[in-house]
Amino acid sequence: MQAKSAPSTIAFGDWIGLYLTGLFLVVFLLAHVAAVHYATAGLEAGFTFEAVREKLRSPLFAFLDLGLLVLAIYHGLLGFRRFVVDLEVLSVGAIRVFTWVLVIVGLGGLYYGWIIYRAFVG
């Protein structure tokens, strides 16, 4: 039974990846929250298409929001992979397939985020 499961090892790379992206995520997330707050401050209509468009036309905010998207997707899916692998219910082959599924989901999320960004600024 045990031989069917992947060997349980502490994946050092996973931790480094999670910690580093986690630290950057905190910075980008704070910037995102501040940007959303100030972009809608004083607007009666609140959070509107025009307010988001104005914000995203700034290269700095575009960098912060797209950077946040990349970091959040990478950190989230890497953490989810670790969560599932830690359960030790998948074989080595299944983990490989699962990892590729997550890569495709991540790339799909990034592409969808890019389309949304273009819809705002285009």
Next chain:
Amino acid sequence: MSQRGLSFKPFSQRLVERLARGQRMGPGAYMYVVHRLTALVLTLYLFVHLYVLGSVLSGPNGFDQIMAMMATPLFRLGELGLVWVVLFHTLNGLRLAVVNLAPEVNQRVLAYGVVALSFGVALASLPLFL
């Protein structure tokens, strides 16, 4: 040979084994469970957030209508909950980094500090959501 000293099992597996033996969970174990749950919530939220923002693909009016709906008290309350989830996950992630780098620190105090700070800051941000 005892496997205890050589065991390199993931925390989740050791936790399940402890629970199966009827042993109580310590603060670190509770923090671990909540950290994983908040991670799942945040990952799910990320994709829901993208889906909601995708309403812009149907035009500015579609986006504005969805955003107007998000301004209702129920969604504002949900946002406040999200603030706590983000705070807890962030602070506990920092706690894990500290524990890994300096295992001699008082882990119980750190764990309680994370809980208190996350609830404290979330409650302090309450006026922003009213």
